[in-house]
Every structure is written in structure tokens, then in C-alpha cells.
Amino acid sequence: MSSLAAVRERLAAVARPPLPELMACATDIAALAAEGGTARRVALAADLTPDLLRQAIACAIAQEGELARVHAAPYGVMRQECLDSGSALHAFAPEVVVLVPDWRQALEPLPLETDAEAVAADTARQVQAFEAIWTALEARGCRIIQHLFVPPSVQWRGMADRRAPASPARRVQALNEALIDAGEGRVTWLEADRLAASVGLATWSAPRFFHAGKLGFDPRFLPDYLPWFRGAWRAATGRTRKLLVLDLDDTLWGGTIGDDGLGGIALGPAHGGKGEAFAAWQQHLAGLAQRGVVLAVCSKNAPEIAATGFEHADSALRRDDFAAFVCSWDDKATGLRRIAQELNLGLDAVVFVDDNPAERALVQQLLPEVAVVDIGADPAQFIERLEAGHWFDQQAYTEVDHGRNAAYAARREAHAVATSSADIGSYLAGLAMQGRAAPALAADLPRLAQMELKTNQFNLTTRRYTQAQLAAQMQQPDRLVLAFHLKDRFGDHGLVGSLLAVREADALRIDSWLLSCRVFSRTAEAFILRELVRRAREQGASTLVGEYGASARNTVVADLYARLGFKALSDDGRWWQRELAAPLDDLVSAIAEASP
Amino acid sequence: MPEVRALIASVLQIPADALHDDDSTDTVDAWDSLKTVMLASMIEINYDITLDNSDIERLTSVSAVREVIARHV
Numbered sequence: 001m002s003s004l005a006a007v008r009e010r011l012a013a014v015a016r017p018p019l020p021e022l023m024a025c026a027t028d029i030a031a032l033a034a035e036g037g038t039a040r041r042v043a044l045a046a047d048l049t050p051d052l053l054r055q056a057i058a059c060a061i062a063q064e065g066e067l068a069r070v071h072a073a074p075y076g077v078m079r080q081e082c083l084d085s086g087s088a089l090h091a092f093a094p095e096v097v098v099l100v101p102d103w104r105q106a107l108e109p110l111p112l113e114t115d116a117e118a119v120a121a122d123t124a125r126q127v128q129a130f131e132a133i134w135t136a137l138e139a140r141g142c143r144i145i146q147h148l149f150v151p152p153s154v155q156w157r158g159m160a161d162r163r164a165p166a167s168p169a170r171r172v173q174a175l176n177e178a179l180i181d182a183g184e185g186r187v188t189w190l191e192a193d194r195l196a197a198s199v200g201l202a203t204w205s206a207p208r209f210f211h212a213g214k215l216g217f218d219p220r221f222l223p224d225y226l227p228w229f230r231g232a233w234r235a236a237t238g239r240t241r242k243l244l245v246l247d248l249d250d251t252l253w254g255g256t257i258g259d260d261g262l263g264g265i266a267l268g269p270a271h272g273g274k275g276e277a278f279a280a281w282q283q284h285l286a287g288l289a290q291r292g293v294v295l296a297v298c299s300k301n302a303p304e305i306a307a308t309g310f311e312h313a314d315s316a317l318r319r320d321d322f323a324a325f326v327c328s329w330d331d332k333a334t335g336l337r338r339i340a341q342e343l344n345l346g347l348d349a350v351v352f353v354d355d356n357p358a359e360r361a362l363v364q365q366l367l368p369e370v371a372v373v374d375i376g377a378d379p380a381q382f383i384e385r386l387e388a389g390h391w392f393d394q395q396a397y398t399e400v401d402h403g404r405n406a407a408y409a410a411r412r413e414a415h416a417v418a419t420s421s422a423d424i425g426s427y428l429a430g431l432a433m434q435g436r437a438a439p440a441l442a443a444d445l446p447r448l449a450q451m452e453l454k455t456n457q458f459n460l461t462t463r464r465y466t467q468a469q470l471a472a473q474m475q476q477p478d479r480l481v482l483a484f485h486l487k488d489r490f491g492d493h494g495l496v497g498s499l500l501a502v503r504e505a506d507a508l509r510i511d512s513w514l515l516s517c518r519v520f521s522r523t524a525e526a527f528i529l530r531e532l533v534r535r536a537r538e539q540g541a542s543t544l545v546g547e548y549g550a551s552a553r554n555t556v557v558a559d560l561y562a563r564l565g566f567k568a569l570s571d572d573g574r575w576w577q578r579e580l581a582a583p584l585d586d587l588v589s590a591i592a593e594a595s596p
Numbered sequence: 597m598p599e600v601r602a603l604i605a606s607v608l609q610i611p612a613d614a615l616h617d618d619d620s621t622d623t624v625d626a627w628d629s630l631k632t633v634m635l636a637s638m639i640e641i642n643y644d645i646t647l648d649n650s651d652i653e654r655l656t657s658v659s660a661v662r663e664v665i666a667r668h669v
Contacts (some may be wrong), residue, residue, distance in 0.1 A: 014611055019638060020606040027609060051630050219637035307622040 002028045007062050014150045015374070016223045026055035030063050030069070031270065039067040046080040047105035048216040056222050057098065058589035060229040060234075061567050064239070065369075071168035075214060090140060095237060097137050099146040102216050103172050106149070115226045115316070123171065134186050134379045138468055145232050146183070148176045149190040150216070153205040173346040182307040185449055185467025188236040188395055195228050217559045231390025238453030238464065241371060241391040243323075243345050244288065245336060247354040248299040248306055252285075252317065253278050254379065256516050257309045258301060268314025275314070277379035282316040284383045292401025293392050294343065298335040298352075303327035323408035332359045333366040343408060344517040346456065346553065355462075398447045400494045407518060410490030427522060428590035431488040435524065437531040440483040440498065445471055448483065451514050456553040458515035458547070460560065465500070465512065478503040480535065484528050484590065486519055493519055499528055501536075506535040508579075509545040520556075527589035529564055535578055546571075547578035603642060607635045620657030634658055644646055658659060 007025050011017050014592040017025070033039040040061060044050045047491055048133040050072040061068040071092040073081040073551050078099060078304070089097070103337075110122060117475055130146075137144055151172045161167040165174075172193075180189060196204040206218035221383060234240045249256045254266025254274050267274045267282075268468070289295050295317075297304055306327045310319045319325070324339040333353065340347050354360050355377065364372045375382045440448060448466035456462075474478045484497030496516040502509045544560040549572075558573065566576035566588045603613040608626045621627045637654040639645070639661070643666040654660050 019641070020609070020636060023607070023634065024609055049630070052634075208647065208652060209633060209637070209647045211649050212636065213629060215633060219634055220641050 002032065004029075004032060004062060004065075004067055007059075008031070008065070011059055011063050017221060017226075019219060021273060022059050022222060023055055025062065026058045026087040029058045029067060033058075033067050033069040037067070039069045040096065041071070041092065041094045042068050042096045042280055043071045043073065043089050043092055044098045044100065045073040045081050045089060046075055046100035046216075047078055047102035048100070048210075049075050050100065051213045052215065052219055052222055053098075055223070056225050057229055060226045061233060063226065065231055079129070079133060083136050085136075085140075086561060094142055096233075097142045097144055098190075099133070099144065100216070101147065101149060103149050103152060103168060104210075106175075107168060107171055110166045110171070112164055112166050119171060119174070120239070123174050123178050124196040125180045127480065128176055130179060131182055133185065138186065138466070143188070143236050143466070144183075144186065144425065145190055145229075146179075146238050147190045148179070150192050150196040150204070151201065153201045153348060171506075177251055179273070184396070185446065185471075188232050189234040190228055192228075195225065227388055227390050231393035234391075235393055235395055235453075237457070239348065240394055240454065241351045242349040242454075243294045243340070243343065243351065244285070244392075245298050245339060245350055245352045246285070246334075247356065248297060248301060248309060248327075250355040250377075251314070251353060251375070253283060253309060253315075254506040258305050262312055265309060267312050270292045270314075274379060277382070279314050279316065281379055281382045286316045286321065288392060289317075290402065291392075291397065292394075292404040294323045294345070294404060295321055296326070296339045296343070297322050298326045298332055298339060300329055300332075301327045307320045320409060334365050336363060336370060337369060344457075344520060351386075351389070351478075353386060363514045396446060400447055400450075402495075403492065403494060406491050407493050410488070410493075426592070431522070433486060433488045433489070433522060433588070433591040434594040435484065435527050435589075436594040437482050437484045437497070437499075437528045440470075440474060440481040442471070442474075444495055445474075448481070448498050451495070451498055451516065452488055452512075455514040455516065456551070457517050457556050458513075458520065459551070459554050460513040460557055461549040462513065462551045462554060463512050468533075473500060474578045480508075480513075480530065480532075482528065482535075484524065485594070486524060487594070488520070497524060497528060499532060501532065503539065503541065504545075506540075506542045507545045508532070508539065508541040508543075511549065513546075523591060525560065525564060526587040527591040530584055530587050530589065532579060533584060533587075542580055544578045544580060546572055546578070548576070600665065601658060603638060604635060604658060604661060607631055607638055615658065617658050620660075627656070635661070639665060645669060 007028050009027055010021065040059060044054050044057060054070045058068050058070045071089065071094065073089050078101065078528050081087045106126065109324050110119065135145055149172045152168045155161045155169050160169055161169060162198055164170060176193065186427040204217050204221060246252060254271065255264055255267055266278055268275045268279045285295065303451050309315065310317055320548045325333045325341050326339055328335065336350060340350060351371045351373060352363055353373050353375055355375065360372045360374060363370055371389065373389060375385045376578065394526060444451040445467050448470050453463050470481065481497055482499040486496050488495045496519045498514050499510060500512040502511050546566050548558060548561060550558065561576035566578045569575035569577050601615050602612045605615045608624060608631055610626060616665050632655050633652065635655050640647055643665060651664045654664055
């Protein structure tokens with residue numbers, strides 16, 4: 001009998017596991033999941049034959065470190081299986097449902113001369129049909145991953161079809177756009193259209209396999225599906241990677257800065273194609289940083305020499321772009337641990353890029369949670385090889401993404417202040433923090449939902465509410481959703497905390513409480529609780545009830561309620577209570593009320 | 597290039613020596629229609645050929661697989 005670790009090792013042995021290996025691994029995974037124990041429950045509902053995707057999904061989730069039982073609904077009955085509460089799909093009780101529609105099944109024929117308005121009405125009907133499916137799945141607490149439609153591989157009469165609103169190509173394009181809009185906050189999209197385009201639409205679609213076995217694609221591309229699914233899976237389950245740690249020499253520029261000096265390293269057009277490729281790669285990384293990916297350096301170098309590389313005229317990255325900068329002669333696993341600790345991120349949030357295979361092997365072995373990327377030796381392929389992993393795929397940007405690197409850099413500076421301050425009180429006072437805890441607004445919803453997915457440590461109950469669930473709770477009169485914003489003299493952190501409370505008789509119960517790890521140890525908890533107490537008293541409640549549900553990652557808040565003056569209601573540390581009549585002297589916060 | 601029987605066995609996930617020249621979908625339980633399609637894909641990849649739709653449907657016995665491959669390479 002195999003183990004999950006053994007299956008992962010087999011899948012990791014080559015960059016692109018061959019088809020029979022995927023099938024064999026899927027068989028082993030199914031056997032392991034059947035033994036019992038914890039396994040994710042995933043249902044697949046598809047317009048075409050689902051079996052190959054079922055196997056690929058099981059393998060992809062194994063690569064993400066979890067066992068999954070994957071149920072595949074019979075092909076062609078996707079809609080019925082989702083809508084009928086008595087279906088086999090619902091009897092399976094999936095946590096995640098993967099929907100794979102195909103245009104050949106979904107699009108009803110329309111006369112080619114149908115005008116744009118009538119086509120738009122048809123698209124709207126299709127979207128409504130999907131919304132009904134999503135609502136049915138959400139009602140059962142299922143998270144939804146859905147493939148975008150792959151466009152038809154043929155276009156009748158070229159440009160003419162492209163211009164006709166009723167042509168299948170145009171209808172698929174319009175439907176995809178409309179679905180993305182309608183599914184905001186509800187659906188995690190897998191960009192099957194881009195996957196198909198990346199291997200070639202015609203080869204992907206392979207009519208001989210469609211006719212032989214109602215397959216939507218040529219099975220030879222199944223291995224290419226895995227990283228796309230993993231990206232969607234991470235996004236849907238809150239495991240999107242956050243931190244990209246890079247080596248310097250031969251990774252961010254060609255050559256060794258310590259030996260070749262600033263003028264000698266290959267970077268920019270003066271160094272030919274190689275120099276241009278390194279410059280383009282740096283621009284790509286700067287683009288990731290602008291989009292909220294946190295960058296860090298882990299290099300075996302003398303720090304003062306290493307940093308000079310970023311003074312190069314053709315360097316798109318500057319020293320300030322890195323939230324952490326570890327240059328030492330320690331091994332890279334030690335360096336990565338230090339960086340993760342400094343930035344208060346888990347190692348499972350880290351992607352590591354290094355040109356040296358020995359360093360990669362060491363990190364892979366010592367820190368299996370870290371995603372280690374083999375970018376090869378040709379800088380012209382670095383971008384493609386990094387992005388092939390879909391490590392940072394996200395469904396939408398929020399305001400916080402745009403400011404994240406600055407916020408982490410601010411955190412690092414604040415950290416430096418902390419180490420130079422004799423006592424914590426004067427350090428916190430020196431931050432000049434201003435906070436605001438107020439009922440969440442509709443505009444806060446995307447960020448609140450993002451935090452639900454991403455916050456693992458300061459997350460008291462890890463309920464992982466979806467955007468739709470949060471929006472619904474904001475409407476309920478017995479519920480209070482607080483959003484917490486914080487700024488300090490180093491920068492504006494934005495929305496970094498949330499709290500959801502439910503009124504039950506004369507008690508106000510804290511159902512969910514999250515705080516971004518960037519603002520730990522800032523007395524934000526006391527600030528938020530004071531505001532909650534004020535509002536609870538205003539409502540006429542007499543006690544606050546707190547709940548702590550232990551997860552693998554949230555031990556940091558196991559004693560939160562004890563620290564905040566709650567008394568334990570149960571021996572297992574789950575339920576806590578604080579009388580609202582009690583004075584608030586113990587809830588001291590260094591955060592001042594922000595002026596509105 | 598893998599031996600035909602070994603290739604089929606790898607797709608069916610059975611030991612190569614458990615598969616005989618006279619085996620077919622009638623004698624091997626694991627050889628279902630999905631495996632036939634997978635086999636078609638593996639043949640295409642390994643022999644660098646493109647099978648016709650009718651070829652794919654014929655891949656239901658060891659001897660038929662040999663014939664189809666022989667016709668293309």
C-alpha cells in the first residue's frame with residue numbers, strides 16, 4: 001500500500017508526469033481515500049466525459065498535499081445533478097464542486113443572422129441558468145470551481161464569423177465575460193480557454209477524441225491541466241502563495257555581483273539577448289510586486305555588495321522592492337525560515353526560485369511546504385517556467401494587493417524600530433497608529449472575502465465565509481460585521497481585520513474574528529474589542545461570548561480570549577465569556593481612533 | 597519505443613506479463629472504453645502518429661492494436 005507522501009514523490013519526480021503515471025497515482029489515491037481518514041470531498045460535473053479530469057483532479061490535490069475523494073457525475077447531466085437536491089452528487093456531500101461546461105452542449109443553435117440584442121438575451125438566459133446552479137450549490141455549502149468555456153477550434157469563413165454576434169466563437173466569448181461578471185465572489189474560475197490556447201486550440205480540441213469517447217480535449221494534454229487546477233484549487237481554498245523568494249547571482253542577473261561587479265553583471269541591452277532577458281524577467285517580477293506578491297531575497301553574498309546590484313541602471317527592481325533581504329553564508333533553508341518568520345508568513349506561502357539545483361534540492365527536502373521552482377538556466381525562459389506553476393493566480397485584485405509590498409516594507413521598518421526600542425510601549429506609541437472598527441460596507445466585501453480565504457493564524461474559528469455568505473450576513477439585523485482599518489506613520493495598511501458577531505438572547509457571540517498577520521502585536525485586538533463592547537452595550541446585550549476552534553495553524557490565538565479578560569466556559573478552551581458590565585481598564589490599546 | 601504489450605499493460609495498469617497476445621476487452625476487465633481512448637492517446641504520443649477515429653474504436657484487442665500501429669509506422 002502506498003502513502004500520500006509516496007504518491008506526491010512520484011508526481012514530483014518529473015516536471016510533467018506522463019499519462020499512465022497519472023492514472024496509476026489516481027488509482028492509489030482513490031484506494032488511500034477509501035481507507036478512511038481525512039480526505040477532501042470533491043464532485044465533478046461535466047458536459048462531456050469526466051473520467052480523465054477526475055483522475056487529474058485527484059492527482060493535483062495530492063500535489064497540494066491533501067487526499068481527495070473525487071466523485072464524477074455521469075456526463076451530460078451536470079445541470080440536473082447540481083439542481084436536484086436528491087441527486088447522487090448531493091448525496092456525496094461535496095465540499096467543492098467543479099463545473100466543466102462545453103459549448104457543444106451548452107449553446108442552443110441560433111440562426112446566424114440573429115441580431116446582437118437577441119444574442120445578448122440568449123447569453124443572459126445562459127448566465128441565469130448558471131446562477132441557479134450556483135445558488136443550489138451554495139445553499140449546500142459547496143465551494144464552486146468552474147471552467148470557462150473553451151472556444152470552438154474552427155471559425156466558419158474567417159473574419160465574417162468573428163464579426164457575427166450569433167457565431168459560436170462570439171457567443172462563447174460573450175458568455176465567458178458575462179459569467180465572470182455574474183460569478184464575482186461566488187465562483188473560482190479555471191481559465192480553460194487560456195489553457196487550450198496555450199497548447200493550441202485545434203490540437204487541444206482533437207475531434208477524433210470527441211467522437212470516439214466524448215472527450216473535450218486530447219488526453220495527451222492531461223498533465224498540462226494539473227498546474228491550472230492547482231492554481232484554482234489554491235485560490236478556492238485560500239492557499240494562494242504570497243511570497244516569492246529569489247536568489248541573486250544568475251537568477252536576477254547574469255554573473256556574480258561579488259566577482260564581476262556592477263559593470264560586469266549581465267543585465268540590460270548592453271549585454272545582448274541574455275542581458276535583455278534578465279531585464280525583462282526583472283520587469284516581470286516588478287509587475288508581480290505591483291500586484292501584491294511579496295518579494296524577498298535569499299542569497300549567499302555579503303549584504304552590502306549584494307544590494308549594489310539593484311543600483312544598476314537596467315535593474316527594474318530596487319532594494320526597496322524586497323520586504324526581506326537575507327544575505328548570509330547559511331544554508332537557504334535557514335534563510336527561508338528567517339524570512340518567513342520576519343514577515344510573519346507560513347512556509348506554505350513561499351515560492352522559492354534559485355538557479356542552483358543543489359540549493360533547490362536542499363530546500364525541497366528540508367522544507368517540503370515551500371514551492372520550489374526549477375527555472376532552468378536560460379533567462380529567456382524564466383518567466384514562462386515560473387508562471388507555469390500558477391502559484392500566484394488570484395480571482396481579482398483588491399486595493400490591499402496594490403499596497404502590499406509597501407505595507408510589508410513598512411512592517412520591516414517598524415520591526416527595525418522595535419528592535420531599537422527599549423520597551424514595547426514606547427515602540428507602539430512611536431508608530432502613531434490610527435484605527436477604525438466600523439460596520440463593513442459593501443465596498444469592503446471583496447477584501448473581507450479575500451481575508452476569509454487567506455487568514456490562517458489569527459483566525460478564531462476558520463469558518464471561511466464566502467463573499468456571498470458575508471453579504472447575506474451583513475443584511476441580517478441580528479448580525480454585526482465589523483471591518484478594521486489601520487494606518488501608522490509608515491503607511492496605510494488598509495482593511496486588516498474583521499469580526500462577525502451574532503446576537504443570541506442577551507449575549508453577543510463572536511462567530512468569526514480575523515486579523516492580518518502584518519499587524520499582529522499592535523494591540524489591535526483590544527481596540528476592536530473595545531468597539532465591539534461599545535456596540536454590544538448599545539444593543540442592550542449583557543455578555544460577550546467568544547469561541548476558539550483550533551486548527552492546524554491558529555494556535556497563536558488559543559489564549560486570545562484569556563488575554564482579553566474572558567472567562568473559560570468549557571474545559572476544552574472552546575467557549576469564553578466576558579460580562580459587558582465589567583470595566584474596560586484591562587483593554588489597553590496603543591491605537592488611536594482615526595478621525596472620520 | 598515500448599513493446600506493444602507493455603504499453604497496453606501500462607495503460608490498463610496491470611503487469612505486462614499478465615497480458616497475452618490473445619487478450620482483448622472481452623478477457624481483461626480493466627480494458628474499458630475509457631482505457632481504449634487513453635491507449636489511443638499513448639500510442640499517438642509514443643509512436644508520433646495521429647490515429648483516425650475508426651482506429652481508436654478498433655483498439656479493443658492486443659492483435660488489433662498491433663495491426664493499427666503497423667499500418668501507421
